Amino acid sequence: MYQAEHNIFRNALLKFIAQEVTPRLDEWEHAGIYSRDIWRKMGEAGFLCPWLPEEYGGCEADFLYSVIITEEMGRAGAAAMMASLHSDIIVPYIYHLGTEEQKQKWLPGCASGEIITAVAMTEPNTGSDLAGIKASAVRDGDSYILNGSKIFISNGMNCGLVIVAARTDKTLGGAKGLSLFVVEEGTPGFIKVKKLEKMGLNAQDTAELLFDECRIPASNLLGRENQGFYHLMEHLQAERLILTIYGQAMAETMLEQTIRYTKERMAFGKPIATFQHNAFKIVDMATEIKIGRAFMDQLIVRHMNGEALVTEISMAKSWIMEMANRVAYQCVQLHGGYGFMEEYPISRFYRDIRTFPIFGGTTEIMKVIIAKNMGLS
Ligand SMILES: Cc1cc2nc3c(=O)[nH]c(=O)nc-3n(C[C@H](O)[C@H](O)[C@H](O)COP(=O)(O)OP(=O)(O)OC[C@H]3O[C@@H](n4cnc5c(N)ncnc54)[C@H](O)[C@@H]3O)c2cc1C
Structure with missing residues (x-):
C-alpha cells in the first residue's frame, strides 16, 4: 500500500527521530513531559497534521503518512509524546466541526506545533x-x-x-x-x-x-x-485505529529487541533463544504479531476507502492491545533481570503499553460495542 514517496517520508522521519527524539527520551521521561521545542521542531519538519490542507499549514498528505508517523514514534519508544493524539485525533475535530473562523484561528498553530491540543x-x-x-x-x-x-x-x-x-x-x-x-x-x-x-x-x-x-x-x-456526544462518536473509528497502530508497532519492536537479545545472551553454553521453550514462545509471539499486522493493514486500507468499520476496529483495538501486553510480559521474561532494568528499553515499553487496553475505550467497552453490533445485547 505504500508508494515510493511514503518510503522517502518514512526515511526522513527516521532520521529526524534519530537526531531529535531518541537522544532526549530519558530527559523527557525524567521530566514527566515532552518539551515544547520538540513539538515545534516536528511541526517545522512537517510531521504534525500532514493531512491538513495547505491553507491551514498542512500538505494534504493521505492517511498513510499519519500511519507512518504513529508507527515510527511508537517503535522509537516515543508514544508518550502522543503526537498522533494531537495530529490525528484532536485536530480533526477542529477541522471537521469548526467554522471557517475557528479553523483559520487554530489550525495553522496546530500544524506548526505552536499549539498543542488535548x-x-x-x-x-x-x-x-x-x-x-x-x-x-x-x-x-x-x-x-x-x-x-x-x-x-x-x-x-x-x-x-x-x-x-x-x-x-x-x-x-x-x-x-x-x-x-x-x-x-x-x-x-x-x-x-x-x-x-x-x-x-x-x-x-x-x-x-x-x-x-x-x-x-x-x-x-x-x-x-447538544450534539457533542454524537460528534465524539463520529470520530472514534479513526481515534481507535490510530491508538491500535501505536500498539501494533510497539509489539513488533518489543519482539525485535527480544529476538536480538535472546540470540546474544548465553546460558548453559547456548544462546537462550535456542532453548526450544523460548524459541516456541518467540514463534508464538511472531505469529500473533503477524496476525495483528495483517488485520490492521487491511483496516487501514478500508478506512482510507471510507468504509464504516466500528465493529472491526473495536476488535482490532481490543485484540491487538491485549496481544501487545502479552508480548510485553513475555519479552521482559526473556530478558531476565535485565528486562527489569531501565537501561533496557523493554522495561519502558512494558510500562507504557499497559495503558493501551484502557484509554480510548477499554477492552471491555470494545467488546460491549462488538457484542451490540453482533446483535448479542
Ligand atoms: C494514560 C491515560 C491517558 C488518558 N487520556 C485521556 C484523554 O486525553 N482524554 C480523556 O478524556 N480521557 C483520557 N483517559 C481516560 C480513559 O479514556 C479512561 O480511563 C477510560 O475510558 C476508562 O474510564 P475509567 O478510567 O473511568 O474506568 P471505568 O469506566 O470506571 O471502568 C473501570 C473498569 O470497568 C470496566 N467497565 C466499565 N463499564 C463496563 C461495561 N459496561 N461492561 C464491562 N466492563 C465495564 C472497564 O472496562 C474497566 O475495566 C486517559 C487514561 C489514561 C490511563
Whole structure:
C-alpha cells in the first residue's frame, strides 16, 4: 500500500527521530513531559497534521503518512509524546466541526506545533460511560460559563487548547445535552491542576484540569450545541485505529529487541533463544504479531476507502492491545533481570503499553460495542 514517496517520508522521519527524539527520551521521561521545542521542531519538519490542507499549514498528505508517523514514534519508544493524539485525533475535530473562523484561528498553530491540543472527556466519576459527564456550560450573553473537573487528560499540561465535553442541557439526560467547547490556555478559570504520577507513559503530561467559572466566548462552541456526544462518536473509528497502530508497532519492536537479545545472551553454553521453550514462545509471539499486522493493514486500507468499520476496529483495538501486553510480559521474561532494568528499553515499553487496553475505550467497552453490533445485547 505504500508508494515510493511514503518510503522517502518514512526515511526522513527516521532520521529526524534519530537526531531529535531518541537522544532526549530519558530527559523527557525524567521530566514527566515532552518539551515544547520538540513539538515545534516536528511541526517545522512537517510531521504534525500532514493531512491538513495547505491553507491551514498542512500538505494534504493521505492517511498513510499519519500511519507512518504513529508507527515510527511508537517503535522509537516515543508514544508518550502522543503526537498522533494531537495530529490525528484532536485536530480533526477542529477541522471537521469548526467554522471557517475557528479553523483559520487554530489550525495553522496546530500544524506548526505552536499549539498543542488535548481533549477532555473523562471526569473523576465517569470514564467509560461518557453519558455521565457532569461538567456544565451555561450560556450567559455572548459567553458560556464552564464548570467541572476533568481527569487523565493527555497533553494536559502542555496544551494550548483543550476541547472540553460539557453538559449544556441538564433536562436532556444521558448522551443528549452534551456540547464540545474549545478552551484556550490562559483563559481565567481554566486551571491545570496537576500532572498525574503514573506507572507508565511517564513522559506523557497526563493531567487533571479544572474549569472554575471559566468564561469562554460563545464562538468557541465546536460543532452543534447538544450534539457533542454524537460528534465524539463520529470520530472514534479513526481515534481507535490510530491508538491500535501505536500498539501494533510497539509489539513488533518489543519482539525485535527480544529476538536480538535472546540470540546474544548465553546460558548453559547456548544462546537462550535456542532453548526450544523460548524459541516456541518467540514463534508464538511472531505469529500473533503477524496476525495483528495483517488485520490492521487491511483496516487501514478500508478506512482510507471510507468504509464504516466500528465493529472491526473495536476488535482490532481490543485484540491487538491485549496481544501487545502479552508480548510485553513475555519479552521482559526473556530478558531476565535485565528486562527489569531501565537501561533496557523493554522495561519502558512494558510500562507504557499497559495503558493501551484502557484509554480510548477499554477492552471491555470494545467488546460491549462488538457484542451490540453482533446483535448479542
Ligand atoms: C494514560 C491515560 C491517558 C488518558 N487520556 C485521556 C484523554 O486525553 N482524554 C480523556 O478524556 N480521557 C483520557 N483517559 C481516560 C480513559 O479514556 C479512561 O480511563 C477510560 O475510558 C476508562 O474510564 P475509567 O478510567 O473511568 O474506568 P471505568 O469506566 O470506571 O471502568 C473501570 C473498569 O470497568 C470496566 N467497565 C466499565 N463499564 C463496563 C461495561 N459496561 N461492561 C464491562 N466492563 C465495564 C472497564 O472496562 C474497566 O475495566 C486517559 C487514561 C489514561 C490511563
